[in-house]
Amino acid sequence: MIFSEFTQNKRKLKDFPELKHNIKKFVKDKKIIMMLSGGNDSATAVSLLKELDLNVELCVHFYHDWSWKLHKEEASKIAESLNIPLKFHYIGDEIKRRVINSKGKNVCRICKDIMKAECLKIAKENNIEVIATGDTATERISGPIMEYLNKYGLSFDNMELAPVPGRIAGEGVLFLRPLIRIRYEDVDKVSKYYDISMKRVGEANYKLREGCPVQYINPDAIVTGKLLNDAYCVNKIATDIARSHGFKASVFAPSLSIATIPQKEEYMNLVKDELGKNGYPIGEIAEFPYHTNTLKLVPNKEE
Template sequence: MLSKAIEELKDFASREGFYEKKILLMFSGGKDSSLALYLLKNAGLNISAITFIHRWSWREPLPHMLKFTASLGVEHYLVDITESLLRNSLGKKGPICIHCKKVMLKNTYWFARINGFDIIAKGDNANDKIKGALLDQWGGDHRLSTIPRIGIPILRPLINYTAEEVEALAKEADIRVFRMYEYGRRRQWREGCPLQYIDKEQVIKEEYFDLAYKANYEISKIARKHKVRMSVLVPSFRIMCHGCNEKALKEAKTALEGIKRRSANASSGKN
């Protein structure tokens, strides 16, 4: 299955003239973007990776991401978007991911333009929202489109593969990603960053960024210990868990009580 996927990508790349192009992949370090990078590199394309970080990003996955790109011989850029994220999200309604994705895409566009990249690549698969209503507006092959219309074409090498097929391909390629044992946002295991757990109905405040990181960092340690998937929404402190047992939940509630007290004391000190 993996060799077939690489050959199909080679054929597509030849037809579209990709071998004369520089491609920049938005690389989160997750299974989708890791597989996309693997396929593009093994298809012989001129591919580089860009990863966006901010003050509240998980620290733990980064060494694994750098090791993976180094093993492929791929140039890997790290860009800090802390200030842009704050500027474009504070005072707005959630979810934070909507605002963050806009910041990342805009930064990718300008990075690509300044550094001579011709194509932006993403790890979207057939289960992602872009497939269907949005890409149906595109008359050509969904793997290469100008949607969203940012001025640079976007390559999606996985867009015709379901999440289950991506899982199988990644397994065949022996791609292993670092897990924070988050609850994830979808049925399949989809991790991200702790800011996604700010309650959607909240007006976004910087204090929620700090709280989301602190609470979910503690929760992730408990989840890893019990081999369950768990996260907590803030400021509601509602626990979400796949496969939880009473012991894990009890430990999580105890940890969160401590975080709530410290947060309340800090707020009182400010007032």
């Protein structure tokens, strides 16, 4: 399996056998805990680690009051298929404590920090040396890892296994990102190699990854408990109707802007009508407030 030009030229990784060799060489017999989201990337990463016969001791799936139940089910499916113990770890209370009164643009970063910190605790409790994730080349963490490599004069071979981020990694604990040097087109090749087919909620996310409904809180909105609940409710309504009609949809809150894939007015109107039936009455469709794949639905004037 030959990788894309980006991976070969920008990340100095020619093919799948080379990736396997590098991971095996650096990880060796270290004990691993896998952060399993229930999505395609982490499922692909853990399948790769198991094929290499590495010591994956435990998978952990983090969940909260606003996460998709489907992801929990899919995490169970992949862990069971690979015969790896799976721990479900609730972080809802910590999320509420940390994100209330912050801005929407900070929610995902805060949530990721919470998951990594909690996983570090679990790793130490179980004498595990390595925390593995499904991060790919399109993740923001790629930048800090590149800075780490440059700072210490390390080659790209060291990119998969690194003590980054430093504020999270405890002494003796490393982060393993088997897919960090490859982008979505190469991840897709590896996923097909392992015959991975994860069910999707159907978010209209142009990053090609699903997360949870709170990522659709408007960036400058001040987060409240009600807003967290509203973000979940409107996206549950939107994705349910979208799946039943064969498209993808997401709704930003509190603006109630709608995104669909493909972008069609008939799909926007289906979501709009379903929201109205469920207590979110919305009026006319306005112009594009975020990007060309999002339409804003303006509340009725009498509201």
